[in-house]
Amino acid sequence: MKRIFLLSFALVTTAQAASTITIATVNNPDMVTMQKLTPEFNKKYPDITVKWVTLPENELRQKITLDVASGAGSFDLATVGAYEVPIWAKNGWLEPLTPLFAKNPAIAKSYNVNDIIPGVRTALTVNGSLYAVPFYAESSMTFYNKDLFKKAGLTMPKSPTWNQMQTFASKIHNPSGGVYGICLRGLPGWGENAALFTTMVNTFGGRWFDQNWNAQLNSPAWKNAMTFYVNLLKKYGPPGATSNGFTENLTLMSQGKCGMWVDATVAAGFLSDPGSSKIVNSVGFANAPVGPGTPRGSHWYWSWNLAIPKSTKQEDAAFKFLTWATSQEYIALVAKTKGTWASVPPGTRTSTYSNANYKKAAGAFSSLVLGAINTADVTKATKDPVPYTGIQYVAIPQFQALGTQVGQYLAGALSGQTSIDQALKQAQDAAQKTAKEGGYQK
Template sequence: MPRSRFPLVLLTLALGGAAQAATTITIATVNNPDMVTMQKLTPEFNKKYPDINVKWVVLPENELRQKITLDVASGAGSFDIATVGVYEVPIWAKNGWLDPLTPLFQKNPSIAASYKLNDILPSVRGALTVNGQLYAVPFYAESSMTFYNKDLFKKAGLTMPQNPTWQQIQTFASKIHNPSQGVYGICLRGLPGWGENMAFITTMVNTFGGRWYDQNWRAQLNTPAWKNALTFYVNTLKKYGPPGATSNGFTENLTLMSQGKCGMWVDATVAAGFLSDPSSSKIVNSVGFANAPVGPGTPRGSNWFWSWNLAIPKSTKKEDAAFKFLTWATSPEYINLVAKTKGTWAAVPPGTRTSTYTNPNYKKAAGAFSNIVLSSINRADVTRPTKDPVPYTGIQYVSIPQFQALGTRVGQIMAGALSGQTSIDQALKQGQDEANRVAREAGYQK
């Protein structure tokens, strides 16, 4: 080989080695607005970690759950980071499907120092900890609350109380409902899915005095509390909701509310920031906030508890790169970045860090709703979700592995009652049979 070409060969080898050193991680996430923002801010991550490329798989909630569950359970390794809910984390951790993060924080002291793990709200951090090991970090946490259009309320001569009852909500909806003008009295989740319509229906059932199972794991769906709650839900949406409600989940109702088409909406507290963001909401100056409604049975379980979290599947071969992204996207630095990018602190991912709620900029921007959100999250008790005792934890879900399939199946049945394909009595009997079958086959019933 001629001597004059030797340096060029070395340079080529060096460049080739650098190209090979770049790592690509694949992230699976839900198509909620906060996650879409995270995807858009990937170039900022690349500035900090230019040797890590990010590939995104963004899916609707139901589809995401199915795809991730199948992947991590089989060890297929398609994803290096998975967006998972507070329901999945303890179950998947016990199954050995997730990497514990505690050792990774210990291994990376500089990241741990800037990340400030103790800044994460204790209730949220505790829900993601199993046997002393942290298995996920929260991207945002939420409870549920009531959103209403103050302009529509004023026009109808109504005043929303800070702590409304469901009966009051229904009365308000009847007075605001004006479909000929494209305004519906209330928007509620109707899209089938254990994390969609059943998250909402279960909290309503809770506050009407119902529960999924008694202490002996006997199903309780075919009871007066469930019938009263489901009848109220179906009647309210049929009379005062938008057409095609069985197609509307969180995202669809967020769009309707932000366009001024809903008088009220009861849903996740995370929506408060979206509805206060001028870039995505037409009702920034007219949106009002109140606590989640309470039914005739009990205030217990009337508002849910949830967090969307980033976790590392055990099957990944790119743990270090995944850990760097996961900690970047849930850090105080990232929250500041979102505020800067969006131009308002009201749009930052909520419900995760004490420092967010003590930040004067956040207090100023989110003062109309921040206290409601924080108190709702703190008030939600996953260990005592119902009026009568139950053998499970979880407010809007039952913390057993089988609930993902059970809740989705019952969600389809309840959507059938909403659409008129089946009667309420038939829906409750079918749901009762499904819940008993699951408890029996899983060995919960003795």
């Protein structure tokens, strides 16, 4: 009897160990939906238990980076950005997915990797192997409240300039009525305020580094962009803007408290969802604004992706979840659950944009979003030539720290803790130090 008990215990323990995966993900609405739909995954794979670690964007990046770099193995599946995937793949931190699809022909056939939008797939491929699959992909665009525009007698052009945005904000701003002219990211972080601000710098004619990796953050273009950004938010933004990232501004916009908002295209679906938005019938869409320097780099490219860390001991179970959560089947499930195709994860599959139901539900923004994603060129994002790729980031490993540091200086200028000149000097010094210590300067 004792032997049977021990054998049973061993089998149960082994089964549990083999079928439990821990997923680390950002607390964006799309990922929260994915977590809520875990029971649907369990209907298909009842032997796999899923545990979740859901964190704000900045905190998530720190935790996952430390974990995968050290090989600690805390996570079997991780949400990683377009910035991290090629860098982490080259470091040997991620499991290549192409061999896993080859080992699982039935999954590969139903999944159809070729349905992933070509540019998105290319961004996640290193040396011919796919290292992550997109949960959603995005560019950036302008959202505005049509009712507020009509009341103020304004018309939003398809492709506004930043100067026009400032004029519109001044006419809509009514803080006593609970409405702010414009909402923009102010929360420090390389993927938060630095992302939005870098697109602004691009269109003001600026760049992070010249071709010899000399920092350019003390240039007139950077000063003009930072002065514009700080003045715009101080005059016409909500109070406490340095606490507002994507999630906070989404809440403000969906509650009708922002006249305009420039941010990720993924928000179009959230703002069109009656379950989470009060402005479904009044939200308008336009391209991201351009500055006086160049139209290049006005809208970013980004994707949140699912990847399997090399340190996982649950590769098979992790692969099953990864392919389920980024499949055509999952997209249809979200549409059914949310009651509208407008809320499905965007920017990933060609089949989504050819789907009649999606076209009907997302007709107001789908072509604009797809156009922004397809025209976001990470190799030509600045007026003058640069030695790096990336639109809202510089694709080097050190940028995660540098971008966040510069984002903190930007927030300091916005909150009034430092002057714009002081913030620019601090940012220039940090960028120059990064280039020197990273061995980029000859």
